[in-house]
Amino acid sequence: MMKRFLFFLTFGLLVALAFWVSLGREEDAAAASSSLIAQLSAPNTAGFAQALVPGAVQFPRDLGPHPDYQTEWWYYTGHLQTAEGRLFGYQLTFFRSALLPQTLFDPGQGGSAWRTNQVYLAHFALSDIQAREFYAEEQFSRGAAALAGAQAQPYQVWLNHWRAEQVGPGQVRLYAQGEQMELDVRLTETRPPVLHGDQGLSVKGGEPGNASYYYSLIGLETVGTVTVNGQPFAITGLSWKDHEYSTSALSPGAVGWDWYSLQFDNGYALMFFQIRREDGRLEPYSSGSWIDPQGNITHLTLADWQMTPVQFWRSPVSRGEYPIGWRIRIPTIGLELDGGALMPNQELTVSTTYWEGVSAFTGTLNGEPVTARGYVEMTGYAP
Amino acid sequence: MSLLPLYRTAWRRIRRRPLQYLLFILGVAIGVAMMVSIDLANGSAQRAFQLSTDAVTGKTTHRLVAGSVGLDEAIYTRLRRELGYTQSAPVVEGYVRVPEMGEQPYRLLGIDPFAEPPFRTYLGQDLRNEALTPFLAQANSVILSTDLAARFGLELGDSLTLDNSGVLTQAVIVALVSPGDGNEARAMGSLIFTDVATAQEVLALPGRLSHIDLILNDDAPLMAIEAILPEGVRVELAAARGNAIQQMSAAFTLNLTALSLLALVVGMFLIYNTVTFSVIQRRPLFGVLRCLGVTGGQLFTLILGEAFLLSLIGSILGVGLGVVLGQGMVRLVTQTINDFYFVVTVQEVAVPAAALVKGVLIGVAAALLASLMPAIEAMRTAPTSNLQRSALESKTRRFIPWLLAAWAVLVVIGSFLLALRGVSLIITFAGLFTVLIAFALLTAPVTMWLMERVAPLVGALFGPIGRMAPRDIVRSLSRTSVAIAALMTAVSVIVGVSIMIGSFRQTVVTWLDSTLQADLFISPPTLTASRNVGTLQPEVIAIASGWPGVAATATVRSVMVNVPDLGRDVELRAVAGDVTRGGRQYAWTDNQPDLWARFIAGEGVMLSEPLLLKENLDTPPPPITLVTDQGPQTFPVLAVYYDYSSDQGSLMIGDPLYRQWWADEAVSSMALLVVDGVDVDAMVLALQAELAPVQELSISSNQGIRQGSLEIFDRTFAITAALRLLATMVAFIGVLSALLSLQLERTRELGVLRATGMSLRQMWQMVLLETGLMGTLAGLLAMPTGYVLAWILIYIINVRSFGWTLMMDLRPQYFLQALMVAVVSALLAGIYPSLRLGNMVVASAIRQE
Numbered sequence A: 001m002m003k004r005f006l007f008f009l010t011f012g013l014l015v016a017l018a019f020w021v022s023l024g025r026e027e028d029a030a031a032a033s034s035s036l037i038a039q040l041s042a043p044n045t046a047g048f049a050q051a052l053v054p055g056a057v058q059f060p061r062d063l064g065p066h067p068d069y070q071t072e073w074w075y076y077t078g079h080l081q082t083a084e085g086r087l088f089g090y091q092l093t094f095f096r097s098a099l100l101p102q103t104l105f106d107p108g109q110g111g112s113a114w115r116t117n118q119v120y121l122a123h124f125a126l127s128d129i130q131a132r133e134f135y136a137e138e139q140f141s142r143g144a145a146a147l148a149g150a151q152a153q154p155y156q157v158w159l160n161h162w163r164a165e166q167v168g169p170g171q172v173r174l175y176a177q178g179e180q181m182e183l184d185v186r187l188t189e190t191r192p193p194v195l196h197g198d199q200g201l202s203v204k205g206g207e208p209g210n211a212s213y214y215y216s217l218i219g220l221e222t223v224g225t226v227t228v229n230g231q232p233f234a235i236t237g238l239s240w241k242d243h244e245y246s247t248s249a250l251s252p253g254a255v256g257w258d259w260y261s262l263q264f265d266n267g268y269a270l271m272f273f274q275i276r277r278e279d280g281r282l283e284p285y286s287s288g289s290w291i292d293p294q295g296n297i298t299h300l301t302l303a304d305w306q307m308t309p310v311q312f313w314r315s316p317v318s319r320g321e322y323p324i325g326w327r328i329r330i331p332t333i334g335l336e337l338d339g340g341a342l343m344p345n346q347e348l349t350v351s352t353t354y355w356e357g358v359s360a361f362t363g364t365l366n367g368e369p370v371t372a373r374g375y376v377e378m379t380g381y382a383p
Numbered sequence B: 001m002s003l004l005p006l007y008r009t010a011w012r013r014i015r016r017r018p019l020q021y022l023l024f025i026l027g028v029a030i031g032v033a034m035m036v037s038i039d040l041a042n043g044s045a046q047r048a049f050q051l052s053t054d055a056v057t058g059k060t061t062h063r064l065v066a067g068s069v070g071l072d073e074a075i076y077t078r079l080r081r082e083l084g085y086t087q088s089a090p091v092v093e094g095y096v097r098v099p100e101m102g103e104q105p106y107r108l109l110g111i112d113p114f115a116e117p118p119f120r121t122y123l124g125q126d127l128r129n130e131a132l133t134p135f136l137a138q139a140n141s142v143i144l145s146t147d148l149a150a151r152f153g154l155e156l157g158d159s160l161t162l163d164n165s166g167v168l169t170q171a172v173i174v175a176l177v178s179p180g181d182g183n184e185a186r187a188m189g190s191l192i193f194t195d196v197a198t199a200q201e202v203l204a205l206p207g208r209l210s211h212i213d214l215i216l217n218d219d220a221p222l223m224a225i226e227a228i229l230p231e232g233v234r235v236e237l238a239a240a241r242g243n244a245i246q247q248m249s250a251a252f253t254l255n256l257t258a259l260s261l262l263a264l265v266v267g268m269f270l271i272y273n274t275v276t277f278s279v280i281q282r283r284p285l286f287g288v289l290r291c292l293g294v295t296g297g298q299l300f301t302l303i304l305g306e307a308f309l310l311s312l313i314g315s316i317l318g319v320g321l322g323v324v325l326g327q328g329m330v331r332l333v334t335q336t337i338n339d340f341y342f343v344v345t346v347q348e349v350a351v352p353a354a355a356l357v358k359g360v361l362i363g364v365a366a367a368l369l370a371s372l373m374p375a376i377e378a379m380r381t382a383p384t385s386n387l388q389r390s391a392l393e394s395k396t397r398r399f400i401p402w403l404l405a406a407w408a409v410l411v412v413i414g415s416f417l418l419a420l421r422g423v424s425l426i427i428t429f430a431g432l433f434t435v436l437i438a439f440a441l442l443t444a445p446v447t448m449w450l451m452e453r454v455a456p457l458v459g460a461l462f463g464p465i466g467r468m469a470p471r472d473i474v475r476s477l478s479r480t481s482v483a484i485a486a487l488m489t490a491v492s493v494i495v496g497v498s499i500m501i502g503s504f505r506q507t508v509v510t511w512l513d514s515t516l517q518a519d520l521f522i523s524p525p526t527l528t529a530s531r532n533v534g535t536l537q538p539e540v541i542a543i544a545s546g547w548p549g550v551a552a553t554a555t556v557r558s559v560m561v562n563v564p565d566l567g568r569d570v571e572l573r574a575v576a577g578d579v580t581r582g583g584r585q586y587a588w589t590d591n592q593p594d595l596w597a598r599f600i601a602g603e604g605v606m607l608s609e610p611l612l613l614k615e616n617l618d619t620p621p622p623p624i625t626l627v628t629d630q631g632p633q634t635f636p637v638l639a640v641y642y643d644y645s646s647d648q649g650s651l652m653i654g655d656p657l658y659r660q661w662w663a664d665e666a667v668s669s670m671a672l673l674v675v676d677g678v679d680v681d682a683m684v685l686a687l688q689a690e691l692a693p694v695q696e697l698s699i700s701s702n703q704g705i706r707q708g709s710l711e712i713f714d715r716t717f718a719i720t721a722a723l724r725l726l727a728t729m730v731a732f733i734g735v736l737s738a739l740l741s742l743q744l745e746r747t748r749e750l751g752v753l754r755a756t757g758m759s760l761r762q763m764w765q766m767v768l769l770e771t772g773l774m775g776t777l778a779g780l781l782a783m784p785t786g787y788v789l790a791w792i793l794i795y796i797i798n799v800r801s802f803g804w805t806l807m808m809d810l811r812p813q814y815f816l817q818a819l820m821v822a823v824v825s826a827l828l829a830g831i832y833p834s835l836r837l838g839n840m841v842v843a844s845a846i847r848q849e
Helices: A004-020 A026-040 B004-016 B018-057 B073-081 B129-137 B146-151 B182-188 B196-202 B219-228 B238-248 B250-281 B283-291 B296-340 B353-379 B390-419 B425-441 B443-462 B464-475 B477-515 B538-545 B595-600 B609-614 B655-661 B680-691 B702-745 B747-755 B760-802 B812-839 B842-847
Strands: A071-081 A087-098 A118-128 A133-142 A148-151 A156-159 A162-168 A171-177 A181-188 A201-203 A211-228 A231-246 A254-264 A269-277 A287-291 A297-301 A306-314 A321-330 A335-341 A347-349 A353-365 A368-379 B062-065 B088-097 B105-111 B141-145 B159-164 B167-177 B191-195 B211-214 B234-237 B520-523 B550-563 B568-576 B586-589 B605-608 B624-628 B631-635 B637-641 B650-654 B669-674 B698-701
Touching: A071 A181, A071 A211, A071 A353, A071 A368, A087 A148, A087 A156, A087 A162, A087 A181, A087 A211, A087 A231, A087 A353, A118 A148, A118 A156, A118 A181, A118 A211, A118 A353, A133 A156, A133 A347, A181 A231, A211 A254, A211 A269, A231 A254, A254 A321, A306 A335, A321 A353, A321 A368, A335 A368, B004 B018, B004 B283, B004 B296, B018 B105, B018 B182, B018 B191, B018 B238, B018 B250, B018 B296, B018 B353, B018 B702, B062 B238, B073 B088, B073 B211, B073 B219, B088 B196, B105 B196, B129 B141, B129 B167, B129 B191, B141 B146, B141 B182, B146 B167, B146 B182, B167 B196, B191 B196, B219 B234, B234 B238, B238 B250, B250 B283, B250 B296, B250 B353, B250 B425, B250 B477, B250 B702, B250 B760, B283 B296, B296 B353, B296 B702, B390 B425, B390 B443, B425 B443, B425 B477, B425 B760, B443 B464, B443 B477, B443 B760, B464 B477, B464 B760, B477 B702, B477 B760, B477 B812, B520 B680, B520 B702, B538 B550, B538 B669, B538 B680, B550 B655, B568 B655, B586 B609, B595 B637, B595 B650, B605 B609, B605 B624, B609 B637, B609 B650, B609 B760, B650 B655, B669 B680, B680 B698, B698 B702, B702 B812, B747 B760, B747 B842, B760 B812
Parallel strands: B105 B191, B141 B167, B568 B650, B605 B637
Antiparallel strands: A071 A087, A071 A231, A087 A118, A118 A133, A148 A156, A156 A162, A162 A171, A171 A181, A181 A211, A201 A211, A211 A231, A254 A269, A254 A368, A269 A287, A287 A297, A306 A321, A321 A335, A335 A353, A347 A353, A353 A368, B062 B211, B062 B234, B088 B105, B088 B159, B088 B211, B141 B191, B159 B167, B520 B669, B520 B698, B550 B568, B550 B624, B550 B669, B586 B637, B605 B650, B624 B631
């Protein structure tokens, strides 16, 4: 998954926001984001570790943080539903960013537990499909004084009281609470991790090191409670976790990207991302993975798929126009799908603006009818 | 009838006698100027404090606070990780000096930029990514306001030295911010921002937070928060702290205001005098006017109108002068506030319109009040009454029994007001003023009585002139007595304040002598004179204790603790060893043997006298409850000790007992007792050399610290001395104006005398004898009045304002000085009229006949 753009944008804005205070001042935010994008076209990556070697990802070690790399995220999304069939979607993401390479970071002699070069950001969003309500919040923290952090064993990622923590073998509890919503679920692993790209090395551009280590845990059986405006709902569902870490710059000319994750009713799964460029074309290094029920992975490249937006929605907040209906054709694996967002407004307007939402697809795989639960992310649409 | 001709006559008179009116204006101006300058100085200091408090408080509604060393940082982590309470922000703050930015202290504010947005807005919108990285990830990065940096010629990337009690840290400016709003910009002028991590390190607060700021809009989260708080940590309202701190200096500022009002009271005598005089002089005119149909009411309006206009001019001038004086006063006031109360940096003298309007209003009101009696007098001038002055003089004499009665009544009222306990200090000061005015009323009867008695004596000395002078004074009693009263009041203020300051100083000297028995004192340099906020490095204690020639050591740990019963924090001094070598003086003890041994053994605590007196505690004092790190604990009180270092009160506790209840290992300062025969000064130098690499310290001998304490004392009273001087000036102008009028009025009389053979020399003699007599009389009367004033200041005002009992220390020089001032100013005031009368042409002087 390729959320670097979002990630950088968010982190840039986080700086602004931390000091900027008035969340309502839009001209400031706009000014900041433009200055940050300018900065990002030539980011300083010197001194950070880079993703270079296929097959480097190991478990459980690499469940934890990689402070040598500039950026990292743990990304949970999922479809949830009550016994009565009421649908919810959720997103809980933890981002980590190193302000300085470990080698340049001097914690000083004073020994304060607060000094750090690691900064965390988390996003929590909930889609209430029946009520057609979307809730999103974010939190920031330094990765010190135990306020935010991550560890491999026992696996834990947290920012304030939002957290993903291992509660048993292959079991992780997610907890997050916002002003109007709360998520408290247990995810159980059912399948081995999926290593994207070349054994976990996901190449993003032509330059060496312009890549990430990227794996997913899919088919996560989900049980727990969602609370909306004080009303609790017992839910079950299916979640998808991404974990990606890298030190790499955006290729010049990138303006945004789209990311799709689909879990099929017959055990197949699909992930692909496409980077959109200024000139209206797609970045050739856009890629994807096709996972069969046994866990075998077929690497997909841009040439393999055709993706056509068929329906659009304009955000009343950001004025950005997002595609919310899609036609997907992947002839190499015999897949034909049509789908769309379960509700149009799933746009997060926190320190950065993007669309990340619960979606559904139907179609045929090699002529057999299939359905899939999807989560789609779209960035760079808001003006 | 049009009033115009009436005002024309008034204007003509002003033109004929401009000097009198100029002095009137000057008197009002100086009185108002003093009041305004003190008002502005107080106001500016308070406002500067308020601004910096407001800026630092921001939108905070509540705070989690603990003792002096703050609270455990883990509480913040629990707050966020267990409760998810993100409307919370950690703050580590303290005061540092920055040699690159002048002498004043700066507030080093350690914040977490991620937690800040809901709380404070001052960092504005100038920060970019490149500032955040060093701010968080590089030790000793600081942010200043653009204005502050510009004031000292500092730029982005420049280095600063942060001096926390002698421990120096080199910091780098990583960003400059420009807050928008004017108040914020002013507040930013005394703030240095840094990350929590750097603040912990620079301020030597490892693992601690000064406080945790919260925004709480309802009580539900508060209960959850309170549930996780360990003992010793409490929730307080954000507004409460600033108020409590400001309240500390309330008595001090009120005392200054009262002193400044004294000048106005003296000024009122002067105004009364001038107006009375102008009325008396115009009695014939008024008589004629009344015959012509001018009503009494019109005359009344005329007199008050004159007074109004003149006092308006005087007040406006006074306000202008006050603003200028205020610039100097604010430095003195700020110095004292910093020495004794709280750290404040005043960037500028705020001149609120309200203070100016108040100055003008009070100036005009005082003048109108003082003119009321003469105006009524003018109104009552009956057309049929004889037009002679003697009518008034005989009336004044008839008035004397009434004056005596009024004196008695005012003394009773004043005493009653002074005797009231537990009331506002303002009432006590009202009592003081009432007594002062009562004594002024006594001037006329005493003058008459005394002059009649001294006439033969002076006559014997100076012949006929000597007999004439006292009689002249009595004959013009309506004016002379007011002039004497004005001079007397002013001089009595000099006497009273001198005795008070002298007694205070002597008391402090005696107290220092008995308290400072150790030979050598080591402390970190501090920002406030009265309290040690820094701590000594453990290495310093080890080296000093083991130094050859050291017989014994005593240490003090000074912290603020919350006393729930008093609803505020009080300084707690944990002492090990006795710096007084058993010489400590107590205001009260429990009368059991071995007091000090029992105290060190932890049987109880001791209170300082100001704590007992200002908090109106009973004697013997009840056990006192302190919030320890393990929750509230009650300790019996063994004794009450004298302490003149703080008017906020303090507590002493034995070191072992302190360490038992508080998790604090630090030491604030230490004293060394040296074996006999060791050269202490040499030891100071040797220790300084040895300890300098460890920590910048203030190491002084007994003599040095004694001197330092007295310097602070003198500095504190510098403003009082300045006020005393101004009061003298007002008095002098008053006397000058009164005597001038008096003598000029006698032009005709003296002309007649000269025509009948009085020599120029005799005339000089007579004028100077008269003014000299008046001055002497004022000086003599000022002595008992000054004594009474001093008594009230020492035994009532000081005790109530500051809780200090002073031993009255009377010295002849206080009285002699006052007498000199009175006589000299009176004689000086006689010179100008004598010169004028000397130059007059006798014929023209008597032509009016």
